[in-house]
Amino acid sequence: MKSFILHLVIIITLTLVSCHDSGTVPGKVTDSTKHKTIQNNGPKTVADAATILARKEVPVLCYHQIRDWNGGDSKSARDIVVPVNRFKAHLKILADSGYHTVLPDQLYEYLAYGTPLPEKPFMITYDDTDDDQFNIAWPEMKKYGFKGVYFIMTVSLNRPKYMTREQVKQLSDEGNVIASHTWDHHMVPEYTTEVDWQTQVEKPKKQIEEITGKPAQYFAYPYGLWKKEAIADLKKRGIKAAFILSTHRDPGEPLYTIRRMIGSGYWSAPGLYKSMIKTFNNKR
Numbered sequence: 001m002k003s004f005i006l007h008l009v010i011i012i013t014l015t016l017v018s019c020h021d022s023g024t025v026p027g028k029v030t031d032s033t034k035h036k037t038i039q040n041n042g043p044k045t046v047a048d049a050a051t052i053l054a055r056k057e058v059p060v061l062c063y064h065q066i067r068d069w070n071g072g073d074s075k076s077a078r079d080i081v082v083p084v085n086r087f088k089a090h091l092k093i094l095a096d097s098g099y100h101t102v103l104p105d106q107l108y109e110y111l112a113y114g115t116p117l118p119e120k121p122f123m124i125t126y127d128d129t130d131d132d133q134f135n136i137a138w139p140e141m142k143k144y145g146f147k148g149v150y151f152i153m154t155v156s157l158n159r160p161k162y163m164t165r166e167q168v169k170q171l172s173d174e175g176n177v178i179a180s181h182t183w184d185h186h187m188v189p190e191y192t193t194e195v196d197w198q199t200q201v202e203k204p205k206k207q208i209e210e211i212t213g214k215p216a217q218y219f220a221y222p223y224g225l226w227k228k229e230a231i232a233d234l235k236k237r238g239i240k241a242a243f244i245l246s247t248h249r250d251p252g253e254p255l256y257t258i259r260r261m262i263g264s265g266y267w268s269a270p271g272l273y274k275s276m277i278k279t280f281n282n283k284r
């Protein structure tokens, strides 16, 4: 499973999308002559795809394992295994540079309705349920007031080297978001039957909700792989937004193809910082 991820990480390009915030806030009417904003009382309408794509893109980082390298780690594995001190330096440079973490509900409100975010927003996400995400990443994030998003595979809960249900519950109780990364990491483009969708999306979503007592409305595609037809299936099952890796967003479904960048184990803190700016500010 992991070797496949590594392969993908290597082939994925960091080609990106232009960003320009239109500042449109549906539900509000601006009177340009008087420079006043008049609130109407209608229901909020999700912005159209072009408006969402035109908003300034929020950097979303994706981490997997946070531990020191050992002799068994291949060259490619070291992209997704980030040594502990390096990970700490990644967080520090972002905190020192004035970045604030945001969570999926905030990102959704911003993308869908134009609701403003804190200054210098970014999101930090973790995939695959590794226990160092609880033991190392969470205490480090707390130092800076950061909160994160944990995309978990429910099959791995309570297994050695993975997080327990109690740890997941604690992360949720302490303000992080627990979200779905399927049952056992099967890739979405291969789901063909109702049973596939139940096993990989419906049941894991329900299980997360039972553990945390909160809705689990966000999803990360295993390996970042998705297909257009699957988006309707995700919507039908109550998934509000979904995350890919650093490939292109879908022009018609930007909320179901939110981009993330792998925080590589090879990057120094300034390297990560530069790469993040470049990835999320490129003009197409």
Ligand SMILES: [Zn+2]
Pocket (backbone or CB within 6 Å): 005, 127, 128, 181, 185, 222, 223
């Ligand atoms: Zn994964």
